Amino acid sequence: MNHAPDAAAAAVESAVESLLSVLDTARMAQTPAIPPTQLRVLTIIARSAETNMSRLAEALDVVPSSASRLCDRLEATGLLRRVPDPRDRREVRLLLTPAAKRLLDELRAARQAALAEVLERMTASSRNDLVRALDAFDAAAVRTRSSKDAGLRTA
Numbered sequence: 001m002n003h004a005p006d007a008a009a010a011a012v013e014s015a016v017e018s019l020l021s022v023l024d025t026a027r028m029a030q031t032p033a034i035p036p037t038q039l040r041v042l043t044i045i046a047r048s049a050e051t052n053m054s055r056l057a058e059a060l061d062v063v064p065s066s067a068s069r070l071c072d073r074l075e076a077t078g079l080l081r082r083v084p085d086p087r088d089r090r091e092v093r094l095l096l097t098p099a100a101k102r103l104l105d106e107l108r109a110a111r112q113a114a115l116a117e118v119l120e121r122m123t124a125s126s127r128n129d130l131v132r133a134l135d136a137f138d139a140a141a142v143r144t145r146s147s148k149d150a151g152l153r154t155a
């Protein structure tokens with residue numbers, strides 16, 4: 001079966017909605033439940049030990065004061081610490097607390113369990129096809145990001 005790009009895009013969008021529903025259900029079952037924006041902040045910080053307030057604001061596409069307020073809330077709940085950057089004491093580095101790391105690990109495990117439950121309902125052949133298709137999609141998306149980044153550097 002050969003799908004036109006528009007039909008494939010509609011199928012991907014529908015699958016993404018289902019995927020987001022499964023992941024969001026796992027997130028909501030988490031204790032304590034963490035709002036999506038705060039979870040995104042923790043995820044950004046977890047991916048880079050070099051995250052400071054300006055990098056976080058840029059990653060979130062918000063003004064630094066908004067990022068700072070998000071960090072205030074996370075700090076108040078014991079999920080985030082702000083420490084002086086050892087290379088430039090005018091900068092503040094954002095660090096996850098052990099509680100935040102545990103929360104992210106537990107959430108990752110809950111999401112993987114929820115996804116595994118859905119994937120178990122698929123045949124082995126369908127799961128293999130899905131992994132191949134996701135790998136191909138990821139490769140195409142990386143090429144798209146790379147070409148856009150190259151265009152920005154030459155502009």
